[in-house]
Amino acid sequence: MKRILLSYPLSVNTPVYKDNPSVEIQQQSSIDQGDLYNQFIITSLNHNGTHIDGPWHFNPQGLKISEIPIDYFIFTHPTILDIPKGNDELITKADLEPYEHQIAGSDLLLIRTGFGKFRSSDPIRYSDHNPGFAADAASYLMVFDSLRAVGMDMISSGSVIHVDEAIAFHQIMLGKGRVDGKFILLIEDMNLNHNLSGIEKVYAVPLYIEGVDSSFSTVFTEA
Template identity: 40%
Template sequence: MKKVISYPIAKESPGWPGNPTYQAEQVTDIQKGDSANTFMIHLFNHFGTHMDAPLHFNPKGTAVKDLPIEEFLYENPLLVDIPKGAGEKIYTEDLRPYEQEIKGRDLLMIRTGFSRVRAENPQVYAQNGPALCSDAAKYLMENYADQLKAVALDFISLASYSDCVDGDLSHQYLCGKFHPGHICIIEDVNMEGLSQEQLVYAEALPLFLEGVDSSPVTMWVKLQTDHQDGRQ
């Protein structure tokens, strides 16, 4: 079974405070006599489910369109539950219990449970989400940068708006500013209803846009069910 875990892009979806969001402007309209419907899309590239490529916080980093296709394909994903509430941080100590499980994985999916706030209170989701602290980002880079292609999060950003200084540093670590290599960041992912026991495969497919650092992604997972094996 396949399941989309990126959110639909909608104007009313929560975004990072102060940033643009999304608008769709109809250019031609069948109802007005045109032969086809077409639209102009105005979309901030860090809105909705999106991938932070290395260039986002590393001036020498790679733009999303220049990453090899393999960086968007995850054959050995790991989903871990680290419950966190508004403004709470994920520390290295939260990751250490999973250090053996993370070894050999190419995607780390961190589920805090905060995604439920996205619909209940979008303002809190945007302004006071959890965060991966810079020490934890450094830990991942120092121990897993040679294997992890990406970290996916069920909250709006690696950083919390309530502590942008540490959040910037976390981004810099994973974007490879201080270490060889990088770990891409996939933010605002819907992990509700997933289980590690069923998780077989994942993809996060971006728009390959010229002249930008990062991109929205469509992310989906393959799940093994009672009637399927991992090859289906």
Template identity: 80%
Template sequence: MTRMLLSYPLSTHTPIYNGNPPVEIQQQSSIDQGNLYNQFIITSLNHNGTHIDGPWHFNPQGKKLTEIPLDHFIFNHPVVIDIPKQDDELITKADLEPYEHQIAGSDLVLIRTGFGNIRSTDPTRYSNHNPGLAASAARYLMVFDSLRAVGLDAISAGAANHPDEAVAFHQTILGKDRIDGKYILVIEDMNLNHDLSNISKVYAIPLYIEGVDSSFATVFTET
């Protein structure tokens, strides 16, 4: 069994979306400076780095992340689909339809656009010109009963330069205005630069923080 990390370590170099405040890490106590122990103060928006968007992010009646059972973050039927996209391009229903048979029956869809390849070499472009999912993609994905989460290799599922589509996508996918309570979690800023052809199980474990909409996540796969 092989395990691969599909999340990025949080750091002061973590790209930030749409002008959000950056990650700050300050060493509060240092053995090298004569203290008895090392410890740090970490300041970050909860949507920096690899994280999970919970329903309450865009759905006023939605669950906070700590209200979701832990089993909901373990995926036994993941599927990876490659939909190459460039700066500011949208992933639409038409892009997803050829993969209907792969998506049906899956509990996690990982969309690999290839945009993650520039995360370390051009973080400004990665942050400000990301491809994202259109509202039509959200409506399409919500049809699949087994699907519990969607993730992608871009800083956000909402394209920074298509704000209306970004909002509409998140509202729909997170269950706003639905009477049946259905929602699909969104995992953003994922590291999908691996051979995932034999992916079998994915754990997307959030940091449980009381009272917040979404949270940082460590995501790894078994193959």
């Protein structure tokens, strides 16, 4: 068994969605400069880098990220789907329907569009022209009782260009307006550039920060 990292390290070069502020990392003390220890100040929006969108992100009655039990972030029936998409294209219900039998019974769905290859080679394209999900994809995915999270190789599950679709997708997936409390987490900006055919378990562990909607995540799999 081997472990594969599915998240990106946070850095000053991390691509950011649309007009979000960039990551800043400042060394506060330095052994090389005569201090006794090294220490850093990290300033970042909580949606930069690989992160998990929690319910409160778009759902005013939703849980904050630190209110979700840790077991919720451990997945034992992951499924990966290759659905190629280019600039500004949407993943629709029609794209997902052929995979109904694979999605059924899955607790984590990983969508690999191939767009992740632009993260380092063309970060502006990756940030400003990402594919995203259509609202009808959210309505379709919410039908699957076992599904607890959807991860993707895109900077966001919402396309920068298709704002209305992006908002509706997030609202539906994060449970806005539902009386049963159901939601599906969104794991954005994942590194899916691996052979993941044998994955058995995925850990998507958020940094628990009180009072926030979403948080950075280290994600890895056992294969």
